[in-house]
Amino acid sequence: MIYRINMNIKHYLNLLLSLLTAAILNTACIKDMNLYKEKEDENSKEEGKEDNIDKEESFYLYPFDKEIQNATTSLIIRTNKPIDATRIQTEIPILKYNKQWLLMLTQDDCQQSSYCRTWAAINGKPISSSKLYPDPTENNPDRQIDYYYHAVQLKKEDLPPTIIPAGKSLGSTDGTGNEVRFAFTAAIWPEKEMMTQKITVTPGFTKNYYRFYRGGSLVWDDVSEILNYGSGIAFHDVEVENVKDPGSILDHFNIAQTIIQDKLSGRGCKTLAEPNGNKTYIEAANQYASIQTITAQTQANDIYPFKVTNDLHKVVQNRYFNENPNEFKQLIQKEIDKFHPKERKGIHIGVHNTDDNWIKLLTWINNTYGKDGDDSVWFPCLEEYYEYNYYRIHGTTMVEQIDPSTLKLTINLPSGQYFYYPSITVNLYGISLDNIASIEADDIVTGLSYANFEEGMMVNIDCRKYLTEHAEKFIEQYEKDKSNQSNKADALYFVNILKESNTKMNLLDRLK
Numbered sequence: 001m002i003y004r005i006n007m008n009i010k011h012y013l014n015l016l017l018s019l020l021t022a023a024i025l026n027t028a029c030i031k032d033m034n035l036y037k038e039k040e041d042e043n044s045k046e047e048g049k050e051d052n053i054d055k056e057e058s059f060y061l062y063p064f065d066k067e068i069q070n071a072t073t074s075l076i077i078r079t080n081k082p083i084d085a086t087r088i089q090t091e092i093p094i095l096k097y098n099k100q101w102l103l104m105l106t107q108d109d110c111q112q113s114s115y116c117r118t119w120a121a122i123n124g125k126p127i128s129s130s131k132l133y134p135d136p137t138e139n140n141p142d143r144q145i146d147y148y149y150h151a152v153q154l155k156k157e158d159l160p161p162t163i164i165p166a167g168k169s170l171g172s173t174d175g176t177g178n179e180v181r182f183a184f185t186a187a188i189w190p191e192k193e194m195m196t197q198k199i200t201v202t203p204g205f206t207k208n209y210y211r212f213y214r215g216g217s218l219v220w221d222d223v224s225e226i227l228n229y230g231s232g233i234a235f236h237d238v239e240v241e242n243v244k245d246p247g248s249i250l251d252h253f254n255i256a257q258t259i260i261q262d263k264l265s266g267r268g269c270k271t272l273a274e275p276n277g278n279k280t281y282i283e284a285a286n287q288y289a290s291i292q293t294i295t296a297q298t299q300a301n302d303i304y305p306f307k308v309t310n311d312l313h314k315v316v317q318n319r320y321f322n323e324n325p326n327e328f329k330q331l332i333q334k335e336i337d338k339f340h341p342k343e344r345k346g347i348h349i350g351v352h353n354t355d356d357n358w359i360k361l362l363t364w365i366n367n368t369y370g371k372d373g374d375d376s377v378w379f380p381c382l383e384e385y386y387e388y389n390y391y392r393i394h395g396t397t398m399v400e401q402i403d404p405s406t407l408k409l410t411i412n413l414p415s416g417q418y419f420y421y422p423s424i425t426v427n428l429y430g431i432s433l434d435n436i437a438s439i440e441a442d443d444i445v446t447g448l449s450y451a452n453f454e455e456g457m458m459v460n461i462d463c464r465k466y467l468t469e470h471a472e473k474f475i476e477q478y479e480k481d482k483s484n485q486s487n488k489a490d491a492l493y494f495v496n497i498l499k500e501s502n503t504k505m506n507l508l509d510r511l512k
Contacts, residue, residue, distance in 0.1 A: 059151065059152075059155075059221045059224045059225065060224075060228070060473050061224045061227065061228065061264065061265045062227065062228055062265065062466060062470055063265055063266075063466055064227075064264065064265050064266055064267035064420055065261075065265055065266020065267065066266075066465060066466070067419070067420055067422070067464065067465055067466075068422055068444070068463055068464070068465045069415040069419065070412075070413065070414050070415050071411075071412075071413045071415070071422045071444055071463040072410070072411070072412045072413070072444070073410070073411050073441070073442055073444035073445050073461065073463060074408055074409060074410045074411070074442055075408070075409040075411075075439055075440065075441050075442075075445070075448075075459070075461070076402070076406065076407075076408055076439070076440040077406070077407040077408070077409060077431075077436065077438075077439050078405060078406050078436075078437040078438045078439075078440070079405045079406070079407065079431070079435045079436060079437055080405070080435060080436070080437045081405065081435060082404035082405055083404075083405070083407060083430075083431055083435060084401075085399045085400060085401035085407055086401075087430045088399045088407070088428055088429065088430040088431055088456075089428075089429040089430060089456075090397040090398070090399060090409070090426055090427065090428055090429075091397070091426070091427045091429075092391060092392040092395060092397065092424055092425065092426055092427075093392075093425055093427055093458075094305050094306050094308070094392070095305055095378045096378055096380070096388050096423075096424065096425050097172070097173070097174050097175040097180065097378060097425055097458075097460065098175055098425060098427070098453055098458055099172065099376060099377060099378035100341040100344070100376040100377075101305075101335070101336065101341060101344045101346070101347075101369075101376060101377055101378070102303070102305045102344075102346035102347070102377075102378055102385065103332070103346070103347050103348075103349070103365070103369075103377050103378070103379045104184070104185070104319075104346070104347070104348045104349065104379070104380065104381065104382055104385060105118075105184040105185070105348070105349040105350075105351065105379075106184065106185040106187060106234065106273050106295055106319060106348065106349070106350055106351075106382060107184060107185070107186055107187060107351050107352070107354065108187045108236055108273055108275065108350065108351070108352050109187060109189070109217075109236065109237075109275075109352050109353075110186070110187060110188045110189040110192060110195070110217040110218050110236065111186075111217070111218070111352060111353050111354070112148045112150070112214060112215050112216070112217060112218055112222070113128070113148065113353050113354045113355070114184075114186040114218060114222075114226065114354070115150065115151060115186075115218055115222040115225065115226060116128035116148050116149045116150070116154075117130070117354045117355070117358070117359060118184055118186075118354050118358070118362075119184075119186075119222075119225065119226050119229065119231065120154075121167075121170060121359045121362050121363070122169065122170045122171070122181055122182045122183075122184070122229075122231075122362065123169055123181060123229055123486075123490070124166055124167055124168055124169035124170075124486050124489055124490075125154065125166050125486055126154065126159055126163045126164065126165060126166050127163065127164040127167075127356075127359060128146075128147055128148050128149050128159070128160055128162065128163060128164075128212075129146070129147075129162040129163065129164050129356055130146045130355035130356045130357075131146065131162050131356065132144035132145060132146055133145065133146070133147060133160070133161060133162050133209075135209065145213070145214075146162070146214075146355075147160035147161070147162055147209060147212035147213070147214075148160070148212055148213070148214050148215065149163075149212055150199045150215065150219055150221065150222055151219070151221040151222045151224070151225045152199045152201055152219075152221055153199060153201055153211070153212075156201045156203055157203055158201050158202060158203040158204075158205075158211075159212075160209060160212040161206075161209065164356075164359075166485075166486040168366075168372075169181055169489060169493070170182050170362050170363060170365070170366040170370060171366065171370055171371050171379070172366075172369075172370045172371050172375050172376075172377055172378065172379065173371050173375050174425075174449055174460050175425070175449075175451055175453065175458055175460070176449040176450060176451040176458070176460065177449075177451070178449055178496050178497065179371060179493055179496070181229065181230060181493070182362065182365075182366070182370070182379040183229075183230045183231040183232065183379065183380050183381040183384060184231050184232075184381055185231065185232045185233065185234050185271060185273065185295075185381045185382045185383070186218065186223065186226050186231060186232070186233055186234070187233070187234045187235070187236035187273040187275075188218060188223060188233050188234070188235075188236065188260075188269075189217060189236060189237055189238075190255075190256040190257075190259040190260050190263070191238060191239040191252065191255060191256055191259065192216075192217055192239075194215065194216040194217040194219075195217055195218060195219055195220055195223075196219065196220065197215065197216075197219060199211070199215075199219060199221075220263045220264070223263075223264065224264065227264065227267065228470075229490075230381070230384075231381050232271065232381030232382060232383040232384060233260070233264075233269055233271065233383075234269065234271035234272060234273040234295075234382065234383075235253060235256060235269055235271065235272045235273070235285075235291065236272075236273050236275045237275045237276075238252035238253060238255070238256055239252060239255075240252050243276075243278055243280060244278075244280050245280070246280050246283040246284040246287065247284075249280060249281055249284035250284040250287055250288055253284060253285070253288045253290075253291070254288075256269075257269060257290060267418070267420065268290060268417065268418035269290070269291075269418065270290055270291060270292045270293060270383060270386075270416070270417065270418040271291065271292075271293050271294070271295075271382055271383050271386075272285045272291050272293075272294045272295070273294075273295050273296075273350075274294065274295065274296035274297070274316075277296070277297065277298055279296075279299065282294060282296065282316060285314075286314060289417070290417060290418065291314075292313055292314065292386065292416060292417070292418075293312060293313075293314075293315070293317070293382055293383060293386040294314065294315070294316045294317065295316070295317045295318070295319045295348060295350075295382060296316050296317075296318070296319070297318070297319055297320065297321055297350055299316070300316040300317060300318035300319070301315055301316060301317060301318055302318045302345050302346075303317050303318070303345070303346040303348070304343070304344070304345050304346065305344075305346050305389075306341065306342040306343070306344070307342075308389060309393075310393065311389060311390045311393045311394060312386060312389055312390075313390075313416075317346075317348060317382070318348065319348035319349065319350040320347070320348065320349060320350060321350040321351070324357075325357050325358045325360070325361040326357075326361070328347070328349055328361060329361060329364060331347060332347060332365070332369075335347060336369070336376075348382075365377065365379070383420070383421070384421040387416075387419050387420075387421045387422075388421065388423075388424060390416060390419075391413050391414075391422075391424050392424075394414050395411065395412055395413045395414065395424065396410075396411070396412045397409065397410070397411050397412075397426050398410045399428070405437075407431075409426070409428070409459070411424070411426060411461065413463065420464075421464075422462070422463040422464060423447065423460070423461065423462040423463065423464065424460075424461060425458055425459070425460050426458070426459045426461070427453060427454075427456060427457075427458050427459075428456050428457050428458075428459065429454070429455055429456035430455075430456055431456055431457060432452050432456060432457050433450070433451065433452050433457055436450075436457075439459070441461070441499050444463050445461050445462070445463060445499060446462055446463060446464055446465070446467035446468060446498060446499065447460070447461065447462025447463075447464070447467055447497040447498055447499055448460065448461055448462070448498075448499035448500070462497060467494075467497060467498060468498060468503060468507075470494060471491070471494035471495045471497070471498060471507060472507065474487070474490045474491040474493075474494050474495075475491045475495070475507060475510050475511065477490070477491070478490070478491045478511070479510065488511060491511055492511060495507045495508055495511070
């Protein structure tokens with residue numbers, strides 16, 4: 001009996017030792033996996049304010065769930081002499097704003113740099129430089145790392161020491177002199193827990209910079225800001241155990257879509273950026289009606305915009321990856337120099353993490369082919385290009401004669417599911433600005449600009465339902481701190497999109 005008791009005690013001790021060892025190992029793994037979170041918690045305790053953004057200062061997001069669908073609108077064109085409507089030809093041009101070539105960029109893996117570098121550079125915000133900064137540890141006193149920030153930190157001006165000050169925005173024009181900023185596609189990971197992490201905000205705190213460590217992913221406030229400025233989103237990885245099971249991936253597309261709509265004011269996602277060359281995702285996407293446009297880096301179609309004759313629904317569009325952004329500079333130059341605009345291939349760049357060299361590439365594109373260059377490039381996100389091409393294929397334009405000096409241009413834009421860019425260019429051949437006395441838009445049109453183009457004129461219309469309210473949000477942001485010139489530039493940017501009206505004049509007065 002005593003022998004059996006001793007054996008039980010021995011067994012108990014061995015079991016206890018095994019559990020203790022497992023606990024230590026597990027703790028070590030958790031500590032390693034959650035280094036960022038642990039450092040953030042430590043930083044928060046020191047400062048005593050883990051998240052100091054007031055509820056009333058939560059991030060605004062355009063009401064995408066209420067966006068107009070299937071817009072039909074009309075413009076009344078009054079002329080200074082009789083114009084025969086039958087002599088006017090209309091078209092929706094191949095590329096918006098009558099640009100000569102198409103460029104797109106998709107950034108994979110829900111990268112935090114999508115916000116603090118790519119988005120920041122495009123929109124003239126402070127850029128989190130990839131320059132390494134001393135960040136010594138007890139085990140590695142010579143360690144250097146690069147820092148990142150999130151939207152809530154930018155809002156409170158709590159930025160890393162390597163910040164590149166705000167500069168000019170990057171873009172082209174709409175053909176009438178108004179700025180159109182570049183846009184890109186951010187691939188997000190809705191099921192990823194890191195997207196809901198709390199962000200430490202401690203302006204002026206310099207004892208450590210744990211809060212600027214690379215956080216693992218974008219957070220939803222970052223995504224909201226990316227969308228507010230016109231860029232788009234895409235499905236990428238989903239949380240499946242078997243990445244070769246299309247049924248499971250399809251189920252998780254639905255789960256991810258529900259999360260996206262909950263977090264993003266009802267906005268849905270219609271784009272897939274294929275992850276890791278896994279064709280099973282495309283197989284699942286073809287079974288998922290909500291995904292309408294797809295990009296991949298293999299077994300995909302090069303897009304020659306001036307030769308596209310269909311709406312590109314479910315067409316897998318090719319993109320190119322290269323870790324060296326200078327390779328894309330050469331690719332772009334070769335395409336522009338070698339081919340006539342109607343023969344040029346659309347260039348779609350794929351990238352993961354972006355650094356200062358990618359910012360230089362975006363700046364070079366702006367200075368060479370954008371608003372500070374020859375203004376030949378259209379650089380939208382993938383879903384805007386898909387929508388515009390859809391409107392071009394399925395939309396209609398018609399000119400009617402009201403009286404000898406009055407014409408009516410009617411435009412019909414049939415929408416697909418989750419369409420958020422109801423904006424097109426219409427060319428009118430046979431009439432020029434010299435013939436125009438006035439152009440009046442109905443209430444469906446919120447943004448309007450026009451100019452001469454070739455043997456006629458071009459008209460840009462924007463039917464986003466809440467464009468005026470959207471512009472006013474940026475004015476309110478500037479009014480909180482009128483020393484912030486970047487915020488003033490944002491406000492001017494969105495107000496300038498609006499059609500001429502007393503409301504627009506009043507908004508501009510607030511920016512004087």
